[in-house]
Amino acid sequence: MEGSYPLHARNTVRRHRERAKYDFETVHQIVNASPILHVSFLPAAQQDDIYPTILPMIGYMGSFEGPSDGALDVYLHGHSASRVMRIAGNHGPDGIPVCIAATLLDGIKLSLTPFNNSCNYRSAVLHGDASIVTDEAEKDYALRLITDGLVPGCWDNSRVPPTRAENLSTSVLKVHVVTASAKINVGGPSDDRKDLQNDEVTAKVWTGTLPVWNAVGAPVPSATNKVAQVPEYVAQWRQDHNSENESYARDAIDKGK
Template identity: 45%
Template sequence: MSAYAPDERSKAKRYAKNVTYDKDEIQSILAAQPLLHVAFNAAPSDPSTPQFPTILPMLGALGTHASDPEPHIYLHGSSVARLSRLTSNTGPTGLPVCVSSTILDGYVLALSPYNHSCNYRSAVIFGHATFVTDADEALWAMELLTNQVTPSRWANSRTPPTRAEMTATAILKVRIETASAKRRARGPESDRKDAKDAETVARVWTGVVPVYQVLGEPVEAPDNAVKEVPGYVQQWTESESRKAREIALEGATG
């Protein structure tokens, strides 16, 4: 098993049975959806004001470029955004960031509110973000990010991007230093005292309400000129919906 070495940033201190440092598990959570949350610190313009961390939702994808054998998280942003400017000014060291992804798989209803929970998959990654300046790597990352949103979309859209589009886009890549994942996939766990209380057991329904994202029927744009939804889009929507449902139901009965 290949795993990230935990340190003071990523080592879990609670609910250790839900935690893993396995790279495959962490990478599967990152690959499950394109929207990631990226946290970083930016010095306030007024030094007398408190410094608050900033968290941004960003499109991201995990990939391994030919220039480096290690996988990196590639992030898509605007070249004039604050995070892009901060990253470009840090040089080869990069900007310290924390990247997270969470997927809700179910609401867990126990006998008492204290023991209510959620089934979920989450990953937290610590690393340094750098600005991608190599044109070939930036174009490769654009393809990676596009296909993370919808598989095969790069080959089925107007490509490559124009010079103006690439200039307006910032591609950041995060070198992963340490990471951990948490996953809960089981039914409710009530206190023994509650479980032995016949009146409570007879009155309170317990179980799991599965949660999963269903991709709906594609809706064409007003100016769409293609008569039928492409097969790759239809197959993707059906496959993703089925996969999410299976994971949520498996956790509910696990």
């Protein structure tokens, strides 16, 4: 999918511009690879508060009506009585301004000096307007999207569709993305020439990268589980997730060369 999110003062990366990306594909991939999204909003109107707040939420990017230009919406779910849902519900279809951050840590890079230490990472920051999904077909679409976004195939391998009570107590927030940017860092550590030429320092200080990834361990059946075998959709996803994440973290180190 070609195309990019528009540039604005809000999302233009100024530090390490060479790491910045604005294209749909990069932004969508980072958000959808992140099991947890951090969502910031302002509870001020309700609580006379000066502080923004952040909620960890689960969500996925998609487009109910099919993307016209390649941009996608972020769908987030939560309990209907939660604060963010109530605030968004009070604001109607225009929504409330939110920021969504998705961050994947891929490596810790140790340099000769703490100042040059850094990380390999994939990070996306999106700004947009969050409103409650009221269309039933869109809500069904979003709940399935979010469920399968965490573990693909989960929806079809569960008891669906949701009951009326389940549907009432879950709300879906749709974030229309206004601006977005991604930042990706790869490679090994870098050092200043002066440190690299200091034999005393280079003889003493090890430099290199520790690859980091999100590992999924062997499934543990619940106390009430009655299915003997871990289903293929879970076993296969786990294997793919671990090998892809580990490979990405290792390969990222070489990419900088």
